[in-house]
Amino acid sequence: MAKDVDLVVVGSGFFGLTIAERCATELGKRVLVIDRRDHIGGNAYSEIDPETGIEVHRYGAHLFHTSNPRVWEYVNRFTEFTSYVHKVYTTHRGEVFPLPINLGTINQFFRSAHGPDAARALVASQASEIEAGDAKNLEEKAVSLIGRPLYEAFIRDYTAKQWQTPPRELPAEIISRLPVRYTYDNRYFNDDHEGLPVDGYTAWLERMADHPLIEVRLSTDFFDESQPINKRALAGTVPIVYTGPIDRYFDYSEGELAWRTLDFEREVLPVGDFQGTSVMNYADPDAPFTRIHEFRHFHPERDYPVDKTIVMREFSRFAERSDEPYYPVNTPSDREKLLAYRELAKSEPDVLFGGRLGTYQYLDMHMAIGAALSMFDNRLRPSFS
Ligand code: FAD
Ligand code: UDP
Numbered sequence: 001m002a003k004d005v006d007l008v009v010v011g012s013g014f015f016g017l018t019i020a021e022r023c024a025t026e027l028g029k030r031v032l033v034i035d036r037r038d039h040i041g042g043n044a045y046s047e048i049d050p051e052t053g054i055e056v057h058r059y060g061a062h063l064f065h066t067s068n069p070r071v072w073e074y075v076n077r078f079t080e081f082t083s084y085v086h087k088v089y090t091t092h093r094g095e096v097f098p099l100p101i102n103l104g105t106i107n108q109f110f111r112s113a114h115g116p117d118a119a120r121a122l123v124a125s126q127a128s129e130i131e132a133g134d135a136k137n138l139e140e141k142a143v144s145l146i147g148r149p150l151y152e153a154f155i156r157d158y159t160a161k162q163w164q165t166p167p168r169e170l171p172a173e174i175i176s177r178l179p180v181r182y183t184y185d186n187r188y189f190n191d192d193h194e195g196l197p198v199d200g201y202t203a204w205l206e207r208m209a210d211h212p213l214i215e216v217r218l219s220t221d222f223f224d225e226s227q228p229i230n231k232r233a234l235a236g237t238v239p240i241v242y243t244g245p246i247d248r249y250f251d252y253s254e255g256e257l258a259w260r261t262l263d264f265e266r267e268v269l270p271v272g273d274f275q276g277t278s279v280m281n282y283a284d285p286d287a288p289f290t291r292i293h294e295f296r297h298f299h300p301e302r303d304y305p306v307d308k309t310i311v312m313r314e315f316s317r318f319a320e321r322s323d324e325p326y327y328p329v330n331t332p333s334d335r336e337k338l339l340a341y342r343e344l345a346k347s348e349p350d351v352l353f354g355g356r357l358g359t360y361q362y363l364d365m366h367m368a369i370g371a372a373l374s375m376f377d378n379r380l381r382p383s384f385s
Contacts, residue, residue: 005032005215006384008234010222011243013042014365015355017208018074018372019241019380024213026376027384031214034229036221041205042243043326043356044365048200051268052310054295055200055302059324060262060314061279061293062201065194066366072193074369079204081195082301086188090281092153099281100188101146101154102181109150116182123147123180141172145180157285162316163260163329171330191366196298223248236350239383241375243355245325246341254340255333257360259325263315265289272306289313328360352379 006029009016016033017040023029039045043059063086066072088099098104106112106119114122126147135141138159142151155175159167163174179190197204209216222231222244231249234240242249247257278297282289293312296304319325328334338360345353354375356363363371 005030005238007031007239007241007380008229009033009241009243011035011042011355011357012037012040012205012209012216012218013243013355013368014044014205015358015363015368015372016042016241016243017205018369019354019376020214021208021211022373022376023380023384024211027381029213029384032229033209033214033216034220034222035216035218036224036244038219039202040209040216040218041202043324044201044205046201049266049268049295049310052296052305052308054304054310055299056266056295056310056312057201057293058264060264060326061295061298062365063189063194064196064365065189065191066364066370067190067192068366068370070373071366071370074373075204075366078207079197079199081193082198082299084196084298084300085194086279087186087277088188088279088281089277090154090158090283091287092283096280097154098186099154100178100180100186101150102184102186104184104186105154106150109153120182123150126150135172137168138170138172138175139167142167142175145175154283158281158283158290161285161288161290164316164318165329169331238350239380240351241380242351242353243358245357246345246353246360247337249351249353249358250341250344254337254344256321257334257337257341258329258331259319259323260316260327260329261319261323262326263317265313265315266310267313268308268310270308272309274309274311289315325357328362330360334360 007023009020009031012033012035020031020033023031044062045059046055046057049056064081089096090099097108103116103119107114123146126149127144130140130144132144135144142155156167163170220227220229224230225232275292275294279291279293281291291314294309296309352375353359354372355368
């Protein structure tokens with residue numbers, strides 16, 4: 001069976017589908033994509049909730065954004081995007097503040113009416129205990145950016161819930177993702193382009209796979225030797241792009257890489273609007289969840305019911321082997337293991353490791369797609385020609 005294909009792709013997330021689509025369309029190669037889940041699309045998959053008709057992102061809210069012109073051009077071949085602009089609010093001590101931290105957050109928090117310069121000076125005086133360049137961990141980085149009072153209100157306890165690791169033991173980069181602005185601009189992302197696929201993520205993902213040379217086989221685990229498309233059977237017979245967890249590929253020989261997983265609790269409520277916005281964070285430790293998503297607000301242009309809504313509470317914890325891996329924890333010991341796995345990967349010339357799980361990296365969708373386009377250019381096109 002694998003004799004009839006030119007490439008096997010393990011995993012039908014954005015990385016795997018981009019590889020499959022490029023190899024089929026550009027090179028005329030026959031590609032078999034397998035996924036152990038019973039649906040296409042990896043974590044970007046979404047489905048229509050049968051009770052409300054509202055599109056729900058099963059693995060957590062996914063917002064597309066990019067400043068990469070090549071990725072933007074590429075994704076627009078498969079879907080149009082709405083004009084949705086992502087904004088997030090946070091609840092702290094019974095009061096709602098805008099995120100990311102901006103002039104509105106600062107003035108509300110300090111009960112002030114500062115302009116940009118005065119706010120900057122205030123925050124700088126509170127942040128002076130640590131030089132940004134000296135910050136060695138998440139806490140120090142956050143304090144150096146926003147000062148201790150704002151850090152303790154909006155970051156410390158949320159981060160502790162999200163990572164269950166003291167912020168002093170977390171890498172500074174985690175917090176660098178969040179901008180701090182001295183204007184009232186509360187767009188969550190800074191990118192040139194953002195929006196949601198007009199007819200949903202799954203329609204977009206299905207269009208990427210819709211090619212006569214691409215076959216997608218679901219509910220097929222690459223390590224399950226009771227089915228024919230497995231690691232042992234294929235070894236050395238066909239090129240493989242593997243987007244599952246890299247430690248699993250090598251049977252955890254160098255130890256397990258640590259991941260965070262999420263638990264999602266969905267509820268249909270008999271109201272037209274529960275929270276007035278798509279994502280509300282909960283900054284304080286008394287709420288056990290980190291945030292609540294209300295999916296209707298992602299698509300204000302759709303005709304959703306006015307008497308019910310669906311919300312999803314998000315809880316974070318360390319992943320066990322049987323859990324879905326979501327965020328790489330990336331401690332120094334993880335990085336050591338990853339280097340050892342990368343060495344092992346060099347001894348597998350027919351297998352390319354890619355994507356979030358295959359490289360043990362937090363990748364946004366546009367980054368996963370961009371990385372797949374680069375792998376196609378630099379590795380697959382040359383090796384096939
Ligand atoms: P995945 O989507 O994880 O796909 C990997 C696939 O491989 C899965 O379908 C899995 O079932 C399959 N697989 C694994 N092992 C095997 C096996 N043994 N056999 C067969 N198949 C296997 N990005 C954004 O840009 N914006 C967001 O707002 C955003 N929000 C996110 C929220 C959460 C909670 C998470 C976890 C991620 C978020 N992302 C977001 C990131 C986005 O999900 C990733 O960029 C994208 O999923 C990466 O695609 P991928 O193909 O690398 O991995
Ligand atoms: N963060 C925080 N408070 C918030 C939102 C984010 O402390 O209200 C921190 C937290 O450490 C989180 C990081 O900023 O892990 C990145 O946040 P983002 O919303 O980008 O995370 P994601 O959507 O990937 O969970």
